[in-house]
Amino acid sequence: MSGPGDSEASETAEASEGPETPEGMxxxxxxxxxxxxxxxxxxxxxxxxxxxxxLAASMLRLTGSAPAFVPVAxxxxxAGCAFASVxxxxxxxxxxxxxxxxxxxxxxxxxxxx
Numbered sequence: 001m002s003g004p005g006d007s008e009a010s011e012t013a014e015a016s017e018g019p020e021t022p023e024g025m026x027x028x029x030x031x032x033x034x035x036x037x038x039x040x041x042x043x044x045x046x047x048x049x050x051x052x053x054x055l056a057a058s059m060l061r062l063t064g065s066a067p068a069f070v071p072v073a074x075x076x077x078x079a080g081c082a083f084a085s086v087x088x089x090x091x092x093x094x095x096x097x098x099x100x101x102x103x104x105x106x107x108x109x110x111x112x113x114x
Contacts, residue, residue, distance in 0.1 A: 036091070043088025043096040047081050050100060054078025054107050066114050073110020077103040 058074035080103030088096035 036093075039093045040088055040091060043093045043100075044085045047083075047085025047088055047096060047100060050081040050104060051078045051085060054081060054103070057107070057111075061110075061114065070110045070114045073113070074107050077105075077107035077110065079103075080106060 054074050055078045058071045058078060061074060062071040080099055084096040084099035084103060087093075087099060
């Protein structure tokens with residue numbers, strides 16, 4: 001038999017559990033090691049992708065009639081993105097992010113002179 005005090009105890013136990021979340025959602029944010037690995041892969045992958053895009057743009061501009069500064073700017077930006085990829089794979093994701101931004105800005109600056 002349950003008394004009037006038993007229902008209050010079960011209600012407070014349910015309320016202390018917190019809001020319901022879909023399965024697995026709480027686990028995604030609970031593991032900082034997994035978040036760090038995801039950040040490393042993201043920084044490394046983005047760096048490689050931007051470096052390849054910069055090298056391709058450099059080669060395309062090199063064969064055209066653009067001033068010499070343009071392909072050099074693309075190549076320097078691509079080199080910065082490649083270095084950011086190395087930094088990101090070693091766990092320096094914050095520095096890699098800023099180096100990726102700087103590399104893309106150098107490429108954009110070179111594109112302004114085209």
